[in-house]
Amino acid sequence: MAKSLSIFNSAFNTMARISPFTPGQLMEIARKLGECATGSEISRLVFEAKNVQDRSEESTKWRRLYWYLQQAQGKCGCGDPLLDLIKTLLDPARFVDNPVQFEYHRRQINAVLALMGWEYGEDGKFKKIKKAKTLDEAHQRAQTLAIKLSERQLHPAVLKYARAELLQENYFHAVFEACKGLAQRIRDLTGLKSDGARLITNAFEGKAPKLRFNSLKTDTEKSQHNGFVWLLKGCFSAVRNPRAHAPKVLWAEDAEEAADYLTLISLLHYKLDKCKPFIARGGKT
Numbered sequence: 670m671a672k673s674l675s676i677f678n679s680a681f682n683t684m685a686r687i688s689p690f691t692p693g694q695l696m697e698i699a700r701k702l703g704e705c706a707t708g709s710e711i712s713r714l715v716f717e718a719k720n721v722q723d724r725s726e727e728s729t730k731w732r733r734l735y736w737y738l739q740q741a742q743g744k745c746g747c748g749d750p751l752l753d754l755i756k757t758l759l760d761p762a763r764f765v766d767n768p769v770q771f772e773y774h775r776r777q778i779n780a781v782l783a784l785m786g787w788e789y790g791e792d793g794k795f796k797k798i799k800k801a802k803t804l805d806e807a808h809q810r811a812q813t814l815a816i817k818l819s820e821r822q823l824h825p826a827v828l829k830y831a832r833a834e835l836l837q838e839n840y841f842h843a844v845f846e847a848c849k850g851l852a853q854r855i856r857d858l859t860g861l862k863s864d865g866a867r868l869i870t871n872a873f874e875g876k877a878p879k880l881r882f883n884s885l886k887t888d889t890e891k892s893q894h895n896g897f898v899w900l901l902k903g904c905f906s907a908v909r910n911p912r913a914h915a916p917k918v919l920w921a922e923d924a925e926e927a928a929d930y931l932t933l934i935s936l937l938h939y940k941l942d943k944c945k946p947f948i949a950r951g952g953k954t
Contacts, residue, residue: 686747690785695738696731697781698751703731705758705774714757752787752795761793769818769828769835818928824938826854827931840927847934848908851901854941855880865905873898880944897940904933 690698706714708730715737716723725736734754741750755778764771772791779788783801790796818835828835830850834843852864859872859879872879873894882897883890908930 686745686749687752688748689742689746690748690751692739694781694785695742695751696735698755698778699735699738700731701774701778701781702734702754702758703729704777706730708733711758715754718757755789755795756793759789759793761791768832769823772835773818818931821928821932821935823931824935824942826850826938827935831931840924844908844927844930844934847931848904851904851934851937854938858941858944866902869898869901869905873901879946880941881946882940882944897937900933901937904937908934 703711708728711730711733712723715721715734721737721740723733723737725733727733727736738751738754741754742748759771759774759778761771764774775789775791782788783798786797786800788796788798827847827850830853831843831847834846852868855868855872856862861868861871861879863871873881882894885891885894
């Protein structure tokens with residue numbers, strides 16, 4: 670084992686050596702990092718790239734990482750390997766196409782690092798901070814919109830139109846832009862130029878709607894279709910009209926409300942995925 674771990678003696682000797690972390694701290698970071706990569710990515714980015722043979726005899730991702738951190742820190746006598754591992758598996762470049770997921774993992778890890786007096790930034794760099802005194806304080810620092818959205822499986826179109834605002838934790842404009850994106854998608858699907866309630870009416874209502882949520886053959890299907898039409902109208906009325914005229918400070922700090930609105934907009938996008946043009950008798954749309 671000494672030969673396979675000899676890399677630790679030289680890999681960190683040029684870094685600004687920091688104090689070793691406790692086994693409990695190493696374990697918690699390993700648990701969080703285990704969610705950031707697949708097993709094969711851990712093999713390639715950690716063990717193979719660092720020329721270390723995996724002798725952990727573990728199959729669980731976080732246990733492999735915990736073994737690695739224990740060995741690395743023990744060999745170099747400092748806590749630098751932990752920060753290096755975070756930079757490796759949570760490199761911003763690995764999450765270019767999924768910035769919300771990156772922010773989720775970053776905040777989760779920062780909740781642990783806060784107890785150690787460190788913070789991992791959006792730019793992939795570390796900085797010293799005032800240590801959090803309690804677990805509640807550490808977790809409070811990590812409660813952001815990205816974390817609230819991470820398990821909600823947002824439709825890609827929501828991220829397309831509100832990506833910048835989500836990264837900035839700008840709740841007000843994230844919801845506003847996502848709602849504008851919903852309207853734009855309906856215009857793209859129908860060729861209409863209107864907006865708001867008029868757009869919904871022109872796209873989904875009438876005897877031959879441009880878009881339909883189902884076949885409209887039964888009373889049940891017609892009721893379901895009308896229900897989603899009203900849901901679309903309600904979304905525009907609740908989000909765009911009040912937000913366009915009311916001061917954003919009245920709700921801009923409410924991440925829970927913003928997450929709920931974005932989830933609603935995401936649901937409507939998923940429903941649009943299933944929409945089809947209305948085909949009248951004779952084959953005309």
